[in-house]
Amino acid sequence: MKKYILIIAFISTVFSAKAQDLTTFFKKADAFFKANVSNGKVAYDKIHANQAQLNEVLKIAENISVEKSDAKNYQAFWINAYNLSVIKGLIDKYPTKSPLDNAGFFDKTKHNIGGKNITLNDIEHKLLRGNFKEPRFHFVLVCGAVGCPPLISKAYLPNTLDAQLEAQTKKAINGSFIQVNSKKNRVQVSQIMEWYKEDFKTKEMDEIDFINKYRTEKLEGKWKLSYFPYNWTINKQ
Structure with a gap:
């Protein structure tokens, strides 16, 4: 009986430690975004001059493990991890004018996150889009460019994630993500909706x-849909 009690106590300790690490990650990520993001733009000069805060939160993220069945924690963790890793990737190549100026930025450069050595594309396409049919991801995953939806100055948190996804999607759809010509019934949208067309369409929609x-x-009525070119200039303050 004593053996089983010890096993249960050990398992409880492990789960408690994991929860504590995740809570710490969200807290540190939130502090980082609040200190370095304003109006959707990132203070790359400031971060480059002092990288300790960014490195600290990414160090915490290295060994965090979240099951996809724990959907809100999982999604919030990987959304923040993606946005932080984009910033880290740009800082490592700083000064730079665009993420595309750095070969393999999205599909070759590896990041040590969540016990995995993975690329940004792995996070977006395998861990998030590959596990959840959620088009709103496209409005919170920020690729470090002006053409991206704006980065918010706080972390995405599990208890507020749905509201945050909803808010950022509405902001994009009612903002610069779309250009409407009412006289000609033409609407131009970001190339995101062209690249990921399957995420925005269903049999009914x-x-x-x-x-x-x-x-x-x-x-209202019939509209001609087209796409405007993506602006890959770095989203720098």
Whole structure:
């Protein structure tokens, strides 16, 4: 009986430690974003001059393990991990004018996160999009460029994640993500909706239906949809 009690106590300790690490990660990530992000832009000069805060939160992220069945914690962790890793990737190549100026930035450069040695594309396409059908991910995963949806000055947290996903999607759909010509019934949208067309369409819904789900001023009637070029300039303050 004593043996089983010790095993249970050990398991409880391990789970408690993991929960504590995750809580610490969210807290440190939140502090980092608040200190270094404003109006969707990142203070790369400031971070480059003193990288301790960024390195600290990424060090915590190295050994965190979250099961995908724990969906909110899992999604919040990997969204923040992606955004932090983008910043780290740009800082490692700083000064730089664009993430695309660095070969393999998204598909070759590895990041030690969550017990894995993975690329940014792995996080986005395998761990997030590969496990969840959630088009709103595209409005919170920020690739370090002006054309991306804006980075928020706080961490994504499990208890507020759905509201944050919703808010950022509405902000994009009602903002610069879309350009509407009402006279000609033409709407141009970010190339994100072209690259990931399958994420925004279902049997019951097309891209215009998706837009109208979040847009305050609905697009009534028939509209011609096209895409405007992506701006890959670094999202620097």
